[in-house]
Amino acid sequence: MRAALLLVVAVLVGTVVSVDVWWESAVVYQIYPRSFKDSNGDGIGDLNGITQKLAYLKETGVDAIWLSPIFLSPMYDFGYDITDYRKIAPEYGTMDDFDALMSKAKQLGIRVILDYVPNHTSNESEWFVKSAQKDPNYSDYYIWADGKTDPEDPRKLLPPSNWVSVFRKSAWEYSPVRKQYYLHQFVIGQPDLNYRCDKLREEMKEVLRFWLEKGVSGFRVDAVNLMYEVDPAKFGEVYPDEPVSGTAGTTPDDYDYLNHIYTRDQNETYDVIYEWRALLDEYNDKHNESKIMMTEGYTTLPNMMRYYGNKSINGSIPLNFAYLEELKNTSTARDIKMVVDKWMTFMPTGKIANWVNGNHDKSRLASRYGINRIDAMNMLAMILPGVTITYQGEEIGMTDGYVSWRDTKDPQACNTDDPMNYWRVSRDPARTPYHWDSTALAGFTSGNTTWLPVADNYHTVNLAAQVAAPKSHYKFYKDMVALKRLPAVRAGDLDLRALCDSVLVITRLLPGQSAVLGIMNLSGGEITVNLSSLRLIPQQLTVEASGVNCSLDKGAQVQKHSIQMPAHCALALKSSQICC
């Protein structure tokens, strides 16, 4: 009787434990659909284009693709302004195309992650149109407030508060229909949703369920720390002004002019994330996989860490922007170690780290760090514990493209007061089409135009050339993906050492397994690295991945006390004997 009971308990526990938590050491590849592959010659990337290229992604070895928004949108912010969360943008395809993409991905074993944009919809959303008309079912879906009368001119109406949009100027826009102002933390066409409305919160959960039912493996959640604004009930039903930050060189139209204490990082945000996590967990058994949730929030480290949850509650993986914000092309091995250590130190025990080398908002990896550091940064993102996130093109070292003012599409650049300097804020250079090969327009389209110009170095920097070359950034990347599958990289301990300003050594150690090492020489001179001080590493090592600047080839055997590292070489090694 007692034995039978124990058996039942064991089986129950067994089923819980066996859910596939596939993402804990995954490679997630971010696709910017508009610029990945155009299948019908209109110059705009689309879902069928992605489906055509899934075999390539399988060959590369990625676990999952994250698609930047593919939903119905007027594209003021290229899909981050959604009209209907359940419809596909016609320029990207149809729901049938999406279903075809899903089934091809499933067949190949690639998981699909969607971008979830909860902070705002498009102003063309039916919800917004009805909310402006005060339809009782939607009236509270957005942040509405009365204007203030101008003390100097009583006939004039001023916005409810001094809040500024991320893309500059007042964050409030007057609706002549409702005769009130609505809040938009991004462009005017992106009204903020009101998470203090219970019905809206439920509605947004239904959106998650809709896509989970279609078999997606999780979500990347956009601009999460701007979701809540301060509760106006605490201020007599008005939205209070934010204090001036005192940042030098800013004017009241600039986002940095204010200290955003009422429009960012509100405490209610974290609870919504934990609720969404619990919702995703409802699908664990149904799909026998744990869903992934990654959240985007540019905020302080302590705030970031709250998204993870704690021992008793699970949250999301807060996207780690340290590589984008805290490191640059001149960072030393010690600088890099400090940045990695910081994340590992503050991350709650038992949670999963992540490493982001780029996204569609930032200058590309190869431009930010210089072409000499492409392999080193890709190696770092792969060999550290946790999730690797690659923005399309990083695997071949694409640089930013040149986009003239005339060709500029990004609202952040178009809204600038200083057209001479649009390129300083434009996100278009990091969004130019993917370089498939050296044929016309980089093989991106069969047509004769593209929505953004193709970068002119595609003749030399393209996938086909790198697949054909004996050594390339792509081949190195692919070897690193394979290395990430080794037990020591999946689950081993991390040991990180800066041997000097220019040499960083990353070691992953798991008892009973081969040790895995990554070594990078960040300097412009050749050196011989002696790893004798790493006592747990066996003597004999095999080269598993060799960057474009290395002289040792894949498969070469080396001794740990003498490893030849030419300038800018990034080398990954595995011990021949098991370690520790």
Ligand SMILES: *[C@@H]1O[C@H](CO)[C@@H](O)[C@H](O)[C@H]1NC(C)=O
């Ligand atoms: C669920 O996935 C896990 C891990 O891949 C596997 O071990 C288990 O057998 C699967 N369970 C079912 C019911 O398919």
Ligand SMILES: *[C@@H]1O[C@H](CO)[C@@H](O)[C@H](O)[C@H]1NC(C)=O
């Ligand atoms: C509001 O929603 C309810 C329930 O869905 C529906 O019966 C009702 O007709 C809607 N009201 C309006 C004004 O559309």
Ligand SMILES: *[C@@H]1O[C@H](CO)[C@@H](O)[C@H](O)[C@H]1NC(C)=O
């Ligand atoms: C949405 O906002 C844009 C400005 O970004 C404006 O041009 C357009 O007319 C608005 N559309 C609706 C339906 O309000």
Ligand SMILES: *[C@@H]1O[C@H](CO)[C@@H](O)[C@H](O)[C@H]1NC(C)=O
């Ligand atoms: C938000 O939560 C933090 C941590 O629990 C707490 O210290 C802080 O006082 C809270 N802020 C507000 C405005 O409630």
Ligand SMILES: *[C@@H]1O[C@H](CO)[C@@H](O)[C@H](O)[C@H]1NC(C)=O
């Ligand atoms: C974990 O976080 C939850 C939700 O914020 C909180 O209620 C709980 O007290 C925390 N538990 C621990 C052990 O910190």
Ligand SMILES: *[C@@H]1O[C@H](CO)[C@@H](O)[C@H](O)[C@H]1NC(C)=O
């Ligand atoms: C949190 O998620 C992990 C899987 O990543 C799971 O093993 C763990 O049991 C979950 N913890 C809670 C408190 O739900």
Ligand SMILES: *[C@@H]1O[C@H](CO)[C@@H](O)[C@H](O)[C@H]1NC(C)=O
């Ligand atoms: C680093 O980047 C800056 C600005 O992009 C550039 O001026 C400088 O030459 C670069 N330095 C190296 C070592 O690549």
Ligand SMILES: *[C@@H]1O[C@H](CO)[C@@H](O)[C@H](O)[C@H]1NC(C)=O
């Ligand atoms: C581009 O293609 C369109 C449609 O095929 C054609 O009508 C047009 O003449 C072409 N333009 C150029 C510059 O080749």
Ligand SMILES: *[C@@H]1O[C@H](CO)[C@@H](O)[C@H](O)[C@H]1NC(C)=O
């Ligand atoms: C490597 O370092 C160890 C310990 O400092 C030293 O004994 C050994 O001679 C060095 N080997 C070489 C080849 O420099």
Ligand SMILES: *[C@@H]1O[C@H](CO)[C@@H](O)[C@H](O)[C@H]1NC(C)=O
């Ligand atoms: C490293 O390799 C790149 C690409 O092949 C090349 O452009 C660069 O000059 C090399 N750097 C050095 C220092 O050899």
Ligand SMILES: CC(=O)N[C@H]1CO[C@H](CO)[C@@H](O)[C@@H]1O
């Ligand atoms: C990296 C990223 O996804 N950034 C997006 C954050 O949200 C704003 C508004 O939705 C977009 O403009 C950015 O592209």
Ligand SMILES: CC(=O)N[C@H]1CO[C@H](CO)[C@@H](O)[C@@H]1O
């Ligand atoms: C550890 C080590 O030998 N570092 C060297 C890397 O290369 C630069 C430039 O040649 C040297 O100055 C460092 O000493």
Ligand SMILES: [Ca+2]
């Ligand atoms: Ca197309």
Ligand SMILES: [Ca+2]
């Ligand atoms: Ca908001």
